[in-house]
Amino acid sequence: MWNNYLFLIVVIPIIATIINLFVPKIIKKLLTLAAVIWTLVLSIKVFTAETMSFGLFGTNIFLTDQLSKFILLFVNILSLIILIYCLKNVKSDYESKFFLLFSLTVSFCNGVALSSNMIAFIVFWGLSGLLVYLFGLLNAPKSADSSRKAFIIIGTSDVLLLFGLVVMYVLSKHTNLYLMRIPLTSVLSYIAFFCVLLAAFAKAGAIPMHTWVPDFAKDAPIESVALLPAALDKLLGIYLLARMMSGLFEYPFAIRAIVMILGALTIIVAVMMALIQHNGRKLLGYHAVSQVGYMVLGIGTGNPIGIIGGLFHMVNHAIYKSSLFLSFGSVEKRTGTPELEKLGGLARKMPLTFVAALIGALSISGIPPFNGFFSKWMVYQGVLMTASKQGATWQIVINICFILAIFGSALTLASFIKFLHATFLSKLPKKFSDVKEISFNNWFANLLLGALCVIFGVLVFAVPVKWFLLPIIGAGSIKTFLLGFYSSKIILYFFAASILLGLIIYLIFKRIRFDDEYVGTYPTTEQNRATGVEFYNEVSSMRPFNKIYEWANKKYFDIYKWGTVFSLWLGDVFHKLHSGLLHTYAIWTLAGLVVVTIILLSAI
Amino acid sequence: MLKYLFYLFVFPGFLFASAFGLIVGWIERKVSARVQFRVGPPFFQNFYDVFKLWGKEIILIRNSPYFLFIIAPIIAFGSVIMTTTLVGMSFFYGVGIGGDLLFIIYLMVIYSVSLILGASSTGNVYSSIGAGREMKMVISDELAFILVLLVPIIHAGYSIDLAKILAYQADNGMIIGSASGIIAFIVGIICIQAKMGLVPFDTAEAETEIVEGPLMEYSGPLLAFWKLAHYMMYVFLPMLLVILFWGGMSFASFGSIMAGIGKYLLIVVLMILIRNTNPRVRIDSAINFFWKWASPLALIAVILAIIGV
Known part of the structure; x- marks a missing residue:
């Protein structure tokens, strides 16, 4: 048992947590770091090895295949980088608790990635959901409401997943998730499918189960937001989705189309909400929802390039979104506010953080040659390829999904321009004139994520596609799946050569003078400063969006709100029944007796 | 490799595109002048302007992230050279190199992104407003453009x-010949008008209102980069439309070369005439126009194309 890598990957962080309960803070940090490095080393070993398994009581608990190895590796890479960020400058109120939860998170997420056994899967899945709540509570009482919301939505989805898995067991008599094949023929199988789908959507944060993500992002400790909703929860949710869409179930095209439509809607609705946010954390939170749409869309297409694109986007998103959250976290640590109106001009004060945020923003907007472009590019091709094989009606529907996806990317760019402008560019408010760059470990971790964005983009076919993605679909070359083409060699030479040309022209002709900026005759002051927050007021005041935004702000589209309304109503009904009057109870008892009698009689 | 450098720097890339772009710029100024009953500039005026700007000094803003301010026009310039090369290779030789249409769409966005980031880095309020408007122009025309x-x-x-x-198109006739093709082509011309930032969609630069918006703080060689990039867009955007709808051009005979140039010039003159006969629109009416009129029209074209009309 103690020489099985899979077992160790899950157990080492738990042991670290147990020891951490009794040691001082500094040792806690080192121990967590050691544990995470150890699991990373082990997961690299697992990744490079053939299939491994771990059994207990005669059944397989953990089993690896290409997909789970891939998820496992990135769970550990991202955990380590985010842990490096957390080594210093975590708020001291909750620092020691934070490290306890951190190693537990790594353990449980590894557990989800490795479990082939249904029961183990639901246990780790539920525990990793619970950790979202516990992380959220660290910032209580400010975050009490939003963590409760996250807990209830994720908890509900866990119940749905449990129910779905039980139905699946009844249908297939298997407990091994890797071997199950369930054709969607009966009503029961459809119920199981949608239960599991909703669970995956809740974890990843896709419509209609997305509403916990922005609220959680707004209130919880920023490091935990970067760790869970931005990175690991995406990996796990999309992992489940990929499993169920390519293997667990066999389903007709209409189901595929529904998943794709939900993906496209997720992209556009969430990005429209992000466009009008004034709070930087909430803006990023809505993007953490919106980007899930691309993954869902890509995996929904069902063809190799779409699936590769969806999984690639999942990894890319985890990288750049955690980078964006961390860089905004650094800004917040130094300035003390997440409100975009109050920030501005920090690029000169925090240049390294700015570079990381800029790379993240360009990646998420899909600007080539950063990584986000390539995953979106593959998803688009997958969508077009699916459309090309369908009749006219489905073609129209899928083409609309395609348009929404590309347009969503333009809106993503728009809202990140606003984010960058309001935080790092424009004019520096006087009160931030002595802000300093964040500590070494923070910007180092941040730039590490930025470097990953660049590497995964520049060397797209040589590194991520070849090492991680092609093995999953068991193919040797990506060329056969592509609809279009991209020659990274030519493009990179072109980029380098043309920018070099520009630089040479600039260096030949440059003569520089420094001056202030003027409006009219006078240097500008803080009064005439455009923060950038108001950039998209035209959109939010335009018909019909003004009404939709108004409804959204009243939470009409929030499943949590309707859930609350429904449960309060239900409570009210039961409350009325418990009136305390004897004859009401007597009537109910009598009615119950009648029902029981009828059932018993009909049984005879 | 040398062959590709020739494509990039000589033809159809940098040298050709900048010279040709500046000439098209002269046509634009000349036609506009004739429409307004003026004489217009001499043939080499745009060349003089660029050379003059290269000789001027660059004014940087104190206490601003001026690295971004300097690098933005250079990157925009590089990306436009690249786009022109990729589009030009298809236009002149009928081959695709480097990347496909989806890549080119995203490559074209780099120009706007650099413009916005460069402008925002200055901290000038007019630049910021211009940057915001430029972004709004991008999101308004992008939807219709993708549909096209x-x-x-x-x-x-x-x-x-x-x-x-x-x-x-060589096998089945030009796409402009179909009902969906002609609708999409018309919407396409309006979209590239907006992408170029020409009147009526020059809201982002609006000289009389926000003093060239994003370009306000730029001077000297850096401004020359923006001007050159702008004129090069005059080269590749109409070319892209000709490729997609009108069968490109070939060097097969003198007639076909003339036909190719004719198609290109027709679109350019059409753009110049639209430019000269319309007033500038407000930014909200531009968004309204593109989202509520141009895009649904283009969507109809897409549906017609799916049906096969």
């Missing part, structure tokens, strides 16, 4: 390779 591009993609059997779209 989807029409030839669907006609060519879901191919996103420019060479294959051209090959399809």
Whole structure:
């Protein structure tokens, strides 16, 4: 048992947590770091090895295949980088608790990635959901409401997943998730499918189960937001989705189309909400929802390039979104506010953080040659390829999904321009004139994520596609799946050569003078400063969006709100029944007796 | 490799595109002048302007992130050279190199992104307002533009390779000949008008209102980069429309060369005439126009294309 890598990957962080309960803070940090490095080393070993398994009581608990190895590796890479960020400058109120939860998170997420056994899967899945709540509570009482919301939505989805898995067991008599094949023929199988789908959507944060993500992002400790909703929860949710869409179930095209439509809607609705946010954390939170749409869309297409694109986007998103959250976290640590109106001009004060945020923003907007472009590019091709094989009606529907996806990317760019402008560019408010760059470990971790964005983009076919993605679909070359083409060699030479040309022209002709900026005759002051927050007021005041935004702000589209309304109503009904009057109870008892009698009689 | 450097720097890339762009710029100024009953500038005026700007000094803003301010026009310039090369290779030689249509769409965005980031880095309020407007122009015309591009993609059997779209048109007739093609082409001209930032969609730069907005703080060689990039967009955007809808051009005979140039010039003159006969629109009416009129029209074209009309 103690020489099985899979077992160790899950157990080492738990042991670290147990020891951490009794040691001082500094040792806690080192121990967590050691544990995470150890699991990373082990997961690299697992990744490079053939299939491994771990059994207990005669059944397989953990089993690896290409997909789970891939998820496992990135769970550990991202955990380590985010842990490096957390080594210093975590708020001291909750620092020691934070490290306890951190190693537990790594353990449980590894557990989800490795479990082939249904029961183990639901246990780790539920525990990793619970950790979202516990992380959220660290910032209580400010975050009490939003963590409760996250807990209830994720908890509900866990119940749905449990129910779905039980139905699946009844249908297939298997407990091994890797071997199950369930054709969607009966009503029961459809119920199981949608239960599991909703669970995956809740974890990843896709419509209609997305509403916990922005609220959680707004209130919880920023490091935990970067760790869970931005990175690991995406990996796990999309992992489940990929499993169920390519293997667990066999389903007709209409189901595929529904998943794709939900993906496209997720992209556009969430990005429209992000466009009008004034709070930087909430803006990023809505993007953490919106980007899930691309993954869902890509995996929904069902063809190799779409699936590769969806999984690639999942990894890319985890990288750049955690980078964006961390860089905004650094800004917040130094300035003390997440409100975009109050920030501005920090690029000169925090240049390294700015570079990381800029790379993240360009990646998420899909600007080539950063990584986000390539995953979106593959998803688009997958969508077009699916459309090309369908009749006219489905073609129209899928083409609309395609348009929404590309347009969503333009809106993503728009809202990140606003984010960058309001935080790092424009004019520096006087009160931030002595802000300093964040500590070494923070910007180092941040730039590490930025470097990953660049590497995964520049060397797209040589590194991520070849090492991680092609093995999953068991193919040797990506060329056969592509609809279009991209020659990274030519493009990179072109980029380098043309920018070099520009630089040479600039260096030949440059003569520089420094001056202030003027409006009219006078240097500008803080009064005439455009923060950038108001950039998209035209959109939010335009018909019909003004009404939709108004409804959204009243939470009409929030499943949590309707859930609350429904449960309060239900409570009210039961409350009325418990009136305390004897004859009401007597009537109910009598009615119950009648029902029981009828059932018993009909049984005879 | 040398062959590709020739494409990039000489033809159809930097040297050709900048010279040709400046000449088209002269045509624009001359036609505009004639429309307004003026004489207009001499033939080499745009060349003089650029050379003059190269000789001027650059004014940087104290206490601003001026690295971004300097690098933004250089990157925009580089990206426009690249786009011109990729589009020009398809236009002149009928081959696609480097990347497909989806890549080119995203490559084109780099110009706007650099413009916005460069402008925002200055901290000047007019630059910021201009940057915001530029971004709003991008999101308003992008939707219609994607729909427009989807029409030839669907006609060519879901191919996103420019060479294959051209090959399809060589076999089956030009896409502009179909009902969906002509609608998409018309919307396409309006979209590239907005992408170029020409009147009526020059809201982002609006000289009389926000003093050239994003370009306000730029001077000297850096401003020359923006001007050159702008004129090069005059080269590749109409070319892209000709490739997608109008069968490109070939060097087969003198007649076909003239036909290719004729198609290109027709679109350019059409753009100049639209420019000279319309007032500038407010930014909210531009968004309204593109989202509520141009895009649904283009969507109809897409649906027609799917049906096969």
